[in-house]
Amino acid sequence: MTDAHVLVRAAGLTVRFGSTVVVDSVSLSLAAGECLAIVGESGSGKTLTARALLGLLPDGAVLSADELLIDGADVRRNSEADWRRIRGARVGLVSQDALVSLDPLRRVGREVAEVLEIHGDPVSGHRMPWAALDETVTTQLGRVAMPEPEERARQYPHELSGGLRQRALIASALAGKPGVLIADEPTTALDVTVQAQVLDLLSGLRDDGLGIIVISHDLAVVAGIADRVAVMRSGRIVEVGATVEVLSNPRHPYTRMLLAAAPRLPDASFPESSFPEPVEGSRPSTSSGGDPVLRATGLGRDFRRPDGGVRSAVDDVSFDVLPAAAIGIVGESGSGKTTLARLLLGFDAPDRGSVTLDGQPWSGITEGRRRSRRGDIQYISQDPLGSFDPRYTVSRIVAEGLRGGSRLSSRTRAARIRTLLDSVGLDASLAGRRPHELSGGQRQRVAIARAIASEPRILVCDEPVSALDVSIQATIIDLLAGLRRDLGVALVFVSHDLAVVATLCDDVLVMRDGRVVESGAIGEVFAHPRHPFTRALVDAVPRMP
Amino acid sequence: MRGRFAARAGLVVAALFLVAVTLMAVAPGLFTPLDPLATDTDRVLQPPGWGHPFGTDQTGRDMFARVVHGASYSLGVGAGATAAALVIGVVVGTLVGLAPRIVDGVAMRGVEILLAFPEFLIALFAIAVLGPGPVNVATAVGVAALPAYIRVARAETLVVRRSGYVEAARGLGVHPLRVAVSHVVPNTLRPLGVIATIGIGTTIVAAAGLSFLGLGPQDPTPEWGLLLSGGRNLLAQAWWVAFFPGVLITGTVVSATVVGRRLRRAGEGRRS
Numbered sequence: 001m002t003d004a005h006v007l008v009r010a011a012g013l014t015v016r017f018g019s020t021v022v023v024d025s026v027s028l029s030l031a032a033g034e035c036l037a038i039v040g041e042s043g044s045g046k047t048l049t050a051r052a053l054l055g056l057l058p059d060g061a062v063l064s065a066d067e068l069l070i071d072g073a074d075v076r077r078n079s080e081a082d083w084r085r086i087r088g089a090r091v092g093l094v095s096q097d098a099l100v101s102l103d104p105l106r107r108v109g110r111e112v113a114e115v116l117e118i119h120g121d122p123v124s125g126h127r128m129p130w131a132a133l134d135e136t137v138t139t140q141l142g143r144v145a146m147p148e149p150e151e152r153a154r155q156y157p158h159e160l161s162g163g164l165r166q167r168a169l170i171a172s173a174l175a176g177k178p179g180v181l182i183a184d185e186p187t188t189a190l191d192v193t194v195q196a197q198v199l200d201l202l203s204g205l206r207d208d209g210l211g212i213i214v215i216s217h218d219l220a221v222v223a224g225i226a227d228r229v230a231v232m233r234s235g236r237i238v239e240v241g242a243t244v245e246v247l248s249n250p251r252h253p254y255t256r257m258l259l260a261a262a263p264r265l266p267d268a269s270f271p272e273s274s275f276p277e278p279v280e281g282s283r284p285s286t287s288s289g290g291d292p293v294l295r296a297t298g299l300g301r302d303f304r305r306p307d308g309g310v311r312s313a314v315d316d317v318s319f320d321v322l323p324a325a326a327i328g329i330v331g332e333s334g335s336g337k338t339t340l341a342r343l344l345l346g347f348d349a350p351d352r353g354s355v356t357l358d359g360q361p362w363s364g365i366t367e368g369r370r371r372s373r374r375g376d377i378q379y380i381s382q383d384p385l386g387s388f389d390p391r392y393t394v395s396r397i398v399a400e401g402l403r404g405g406s407r408l409s410s411r412t413r414a415a416r417i418r419t420l421l422d423s424v425g426l427d428a429s430l431a432g433r434r435p436h437e438l439s440g441g442q443r444q445r446v447a448i449a450r451a452i453a454s455e456p457r458i459l460v461c462d463e464p465v466s467a468l469d470v471s472i473q474a475t476i477i478d479l480l481a482g483l484r485r486d487l488g489v490a491l492v493f494v495s496h497d498l499a500v501v502a503t504l505c506d507d508v509l510v511m512r513d514g515r516v517v518e519s520g521a522i523g524e525v526f527a528h529p530r531h532p533f534t535r536a537l538v539d540a541v542p543r544m545p
Numbered sequence: 546m547r548g549r550f551a552a553r554a555g556l557v558v559a560a561l562f563l564v565a566v567t568l569m570a571v572a573p574g575l576f577t578p579l580d581p582l583a584t585d586t587d588r589v590l591q592p593p594g595w596g597h598p599f600g601t602d603q604t605g606r607d608m609f610a611r612v613v614h615g616a617s618y619s620l621g622v623g624a625g626a627t628a629a630a631l632v633i634g635v636v637v638g639t640l641v642g643l644a645p646r647i648v649d650g651v652a653m654r655g656v657e658i659l660l661a662f663p664e665f666l667i668a669l670f671a672i673a674v675l676g677p678g679p680v681n682v683a684t685a686v687g688v689a690a691l692p693a694y695i696r697v698a699r700a701e702t703l704v705v706r707r708s709g710y711v712e713a714a715r716g717l718g719v720h721p722l723r724v725a726v727s728h729v730v731p732n733t734l735r736p737l738g739v740i741a742t743i744g745i746g747t748t749i750v751a752a753a754g755l756s757f758l759g760l761g762p763q764d765p766t767p768e769w770g771l772l773l774s775g776g777r778n779l780l781a782q783a784w785w786v787a788f789f790p791g792v793l794i795t796g797t798v799v800s801a802t803v804v805g806r807r808l809r810r811a812g813e814g815r816r817s
Contacts, residue, residue: 400719
């Protein structure tokens with residue numbers, strides 16, 4: 001670390017809620033032109049640490065610190081008015097969800113102009129004259145590489161894409177010319193290609209002398225941009241050091257676990273060696289190996305647009321899923337992945353094409369005829385909590401998945417439920433709990449137990465691990481791989497995360513604008529992408545050094 | 546802090562009042578040994594005092610006994626009509642909410658036409674068709690309250706119907722009827738129960754109103770609306786004959802509303 005200009009220095013920073021310590025004597029410092037990453041899983045205290053540097057702690061939180069300097073000034077005894085002079089002018093904040101952080105009723109330009117009105121001209125610090133405001137707003141938007149800044153300034157947040165919204169938010173955070181920018185999960189809600197652009201932008205701003213604190217749950221995201229990494233767990237910094245040092249030679253077991261748990265894209269230069277061996281007992285899904293469990297032929301689904309036109313959310317998609325195969329469906333948001341999953345599940349009817357399950361028609365028949373076969377194809381969603389009746393206990397939730405559950409004796413049923421909970425790694429003592437009393441990983445396990453209760457031939461998973469912490473994510477992926485091996489169940493795995501798909505699947509379909517642009521074996525597609533979109537997608541995946 | 550204390554005290558008073566009125570309806574003997582129908586020409590229009598805490602009416606009947614015994618009529622009509630409206634409202638509202646859009650549209654336009662009339666007017670129409678009498682008053686009041694319950698039950702059904710767990714049950718191959726009974730209805734009941742608590746107050750007022758007009762039970766039945774009506778002409782000489790039934794009606798309605806709103810707030814906190 002250079003001794004140049006220390007912008008933030010904290011020592012013994014502690015945040016308490018009553019007697020609970022949520023941030024425990026954290027020490028950190030940030031210099032101009034430096035990027036510090038704070039990495040940790042949910043509940044590690046990373047966000048509260050960052051908020052403490054802005055005086056933005058929630059009600060009931062008590063802050064204490066041995067030292068807390070911002071631009072050399074002690075801010076420990078700051079009043080709310082003192083903090084207001086710091087926020088925006090000395091420390092800017094960019095939060096995760098730009099759509100929520102931007103006022104929906106205000107044009108993007110106003111968002112930036114407001115900061116200029118409060119904190120004055122970014123160069124001179126004088127009050128901004130009205131006439132100069134528009135031009136300065138345009139300059140500020142230009143600084144974050146917003147295309148056509150004049151036009152964008154007159155648009156509303158909902159008219160911008162996620163990436164542009166994030167740029168607008170960064171522009172407004174920087175309009176007060178702060179020396180420090182705190183970015184809390186700035187790219188988590190973004191598609192991987194857009195994420196790469198925003199990271200590039202942040203990296204450029206850092207090179208211009210801005211001090212950046214970036215908070216993330218994802219080590220790979222910060223690997224490319226951070227100079228130093230602080231790993232947090234249960235309110236403490238367990239390891240801190242230069243990024244390369246921490247990632248290549250982690251000392252703390254928790255950092256090692258995080259690194260090991262993070263799914264990675266196989267290295268393109270050594271495709272043969274670095275691919276996980278196909279799961280034993282599974283058959284390659286594209287070559288011969290029995291009749292397909294599920295076959296989609298020329299699937300299409302149209303939706304009417306508000307302007308009266310028609311948009312094909314899914315168009316001309318065909319593929320087979322063989323028994324015990326695992327197929328990944330990847331694509332960015334809006335590419336039609338979820339619509340496709342719903343068509344496969346028979347939750348929605350295709351406008352064109354057909355689906356067959358075990359050789360029998362599955363689309364184009366009545367729900368009544370589908371019902372008895374529903375047990376053969378099961379669904380795991382991104383939001384397990386929403387898929388449980390809030391009044392039900394775990395055992396009742398799982399029991400609903402059993403075929404002919406009401407005809408079984410209560411003893412047999414209880415035994416079956418115990419076996420199912422055991423097979424997804426849940427303790428039988430959880431059977432009486434209600435969904436809201438479970439952790440995110442436990443909930444997803446309950447959802448999986450319910451899905452396999454009917455002994456399905458195929459599981460359709462829609463982003464099943466996206467909402468989970470990395471370490472939990474890894475255990476759920478292991479669980480799904482194990483079920484595939486032990487039960488011979490085929491997987492259709494929808495995800496925006498290429499690395500997750502690469503760990504679990506043999507084959508992949510790359511979707512864009514409702515169409516499959518490329519498909520084939522994972523190793524082949526990711527190592528030698530033929531379609532430019534696949535290439536862009538693979539290149540954009542953040543990598544560890 | 547002080548406001549919160551006052552609100553809590555109000556809630557306790559309201560709850561105690563409801564408990565007391567319910568006890569009156571179930572076991573009037575606990576409150577008074579006197580017969581509400583026994584006349585005593587020596588003690589006509591006695592003001593409230595020792596022996597007759599609420600005074601006596603023009604035939605010497607003890608007003609306290611009449612008010613206490615009247616609770617079973619008023620509360621019975623209120624609770625009975627509300628319960629009937631709730632049950633029918635849930636069944637119809639759930640069916641309409643799960644029905645194809647065209648059925649839903651037609652049914653809801655009908656409900657909206659009914660909602661456009663004041664509830665009391667609908668109750669009067671119903672009495673005009675059914676004729677007067679205590680049971681008919683309950684029916685009329687229940688019919689008048691019904692559209693609101695249908696509407697809320699349908700709205701809740703539409704929310705639950707699109708929830709992840711209903712889709713999950715569908716994905717598990719659960720029969721739609723079973724989904725409706727085991728997932729949809731139980732999850733719509735909580736908000737409806739709260740509305741029903743507040744609704745009991747409204748129904749009691751409506752029932753008392755019909756009795757006041759002479760369309761419900763007839764003298765000498767001690768029904769609160771009828772007592773109020775009987776005391777109306779005596780207001781100048783004997784205020785207590787109309788006053789105490791009026792206090793009981795008002796107190797019951799306000800208490801039901803206070804408790805109901807409190808339940809609603811608690812429910813909202815739990816649902817979010």
